[in-house]
Amino acid sequence: MNGAGLLGGTTRIEVRGLGKSFRLEGRDIEAVSDVSFDVREGEFVALLGPSGSGKSTVLNMIATLLEPTRGTIAIDGRPVVAGKATPGVGYVFQRDALFPWRTVADNIGYGLDLTGIKGEERARRVTDCIAQAGLKGFENAYPAALSGGMRQRVSLMRALIVAPRILLMDEPFGALDTHTKIDMHAVLLSLWERGKQTVIFVTHDLSEALTLADRIILFSARPGRVKEAFDVDFPRPRDPVKVRETSRYAELYTRIWHSLGEEFAKGRSE
Ligand SMILES: Nc1ncnc2c1ncn2[C@@H]1O[C@H](COP(=O)(O)OP(=O)(O)O)[C@@H](O)[C@H]1O
Ligand SMILES: [Mg+2]
Numbered sequence: 001m002n003g004a005g006l007l008g009g010t011t012r013i014e015v016r017g018l019g020k021s022f023r024l025e026g027r028d029i030e031a032v033s034d035v036s037f038d039v040r041e042g043e044f045v046a047l048l049g050p051s052g053s054g055k056s057t058v059l060n061m062i063a064t065l066l067e068p069t070r071g072t073i074a075i076d077g078r079p080v081v082a083g084k085a086t087p088g089v090g091y092v093f094q095r096d097a098l099f100p101w102r103t104v105a106d107n108i109g110y111g112l113d114l115t116g117i118k119g120e121e122r123a124r125r126v127t128d129c130i131a132q133a134g135l136k137g138f139e140n141a142y143p144a145a146l147s148g149g150m151r152q153r154v155s156l157m158r159a160l161i162v163a164p165r166i167l168l169m170d171e172p173f174g175a176l177d178t179h180t181k182i183d184m185h186a187v188l189l190s191l192w193e194r195g196k197q198t199v200i201f202v203t204h205d206l207s208e209a210l211t212l213a214d215r216i217i218l219f220s221a222r223p224g225r226v227k228e229a230f231d232v233d234f235p236r237p238r239d240p241v242k243v244r245e246t247s248r249y250a251e252l253y254t255r256i257w258h259s260l261g262e263e264f265a266k267g268r269s270e
Pocket of ligand 1: 023024029031050051052053054056057222
């Protein structure tokens with residue numbers, strides 16, 4: 001299967017025959033049907049599809065927040081168990097889920113509080129994360145005083161502070177305007193260039209998927225299935241502004257846009 005990642009490299013995440021039905025007002029709604037894919041060590045994979053195509057459902061099953069109806073998920077060869085967090089896996093939500101009563105430093109530090117890292121080590125790591133995210137000077141600010149982009153930087157660092165080797169992200173920049181979003185792409189890409197985490201990034205935004213990912217897995221309209229997968233072969237490190245100006249970007253954009261457009265249309269006619 002071209003581009004589906006079933007060949008080569010060390011597999012970190014293995015999804016096989018995944019399905020999920022929800023019971024809604026007395027009938028079963030099939031949200032996800034027979035989804036299979038692999039993600040390799042250090043790979044940045046985008047799950048792309050229209051709204052309602054089951055992307056979040058798949059991510060939440062990988063994150064153990066939801067139990068699959070069918071199929072299996074393994075991380076490093078071990079099956080994941082719903083309700084039991086997998087060590088070394090970080091999660092960044094669609095909307096920033098910051099604590100309004102905690103400062104920037106204490107929101108970021110919260111990631112460590114759960115692991116029992118305290119004192120000097122905690123302070124050192126928080127300071128380091130604040131610097132990496134360009135939040136110096138805002139350590140003692142509360143979330144209400146921050147812009148949307150800054151809040152998402154805090155969310156990102158709260159996940160990264162525990163140094164996860166796998167990062168699951170669900171439309172983390174979905175609520176941001178285009179320019180702030182591109183700034184966040186630059187922040188994320190530079191953090192990822194250092195850490196080379198294995199990433200699954202959910203989005204309905206094709207430009208975002210092309211800017212960030214090594215591979216795009218395109219989902220069909222509900223029930224979500226893997227429709228096609230595309231290798232994104234732009235060189236790294238990538239500049240999120242410059243990459244959009246290349247002819248290869250235009251070429252891939254056109255190809256994927258056509259396929260994605262068919263699914264947007266199906267979603268509308270439901
Ligand atoms: N808890 C739930 N109960 C009932 N239906 C749900 C639930 N969560 C998701 N769904 C349905 O499953 C489908 C896929 O949803 P979701 O995974 O959120 O899609 P996406 O993230 O691609 O927008 C949608 O039709 C949605 O309404
Ligand atoms: Mg979603």
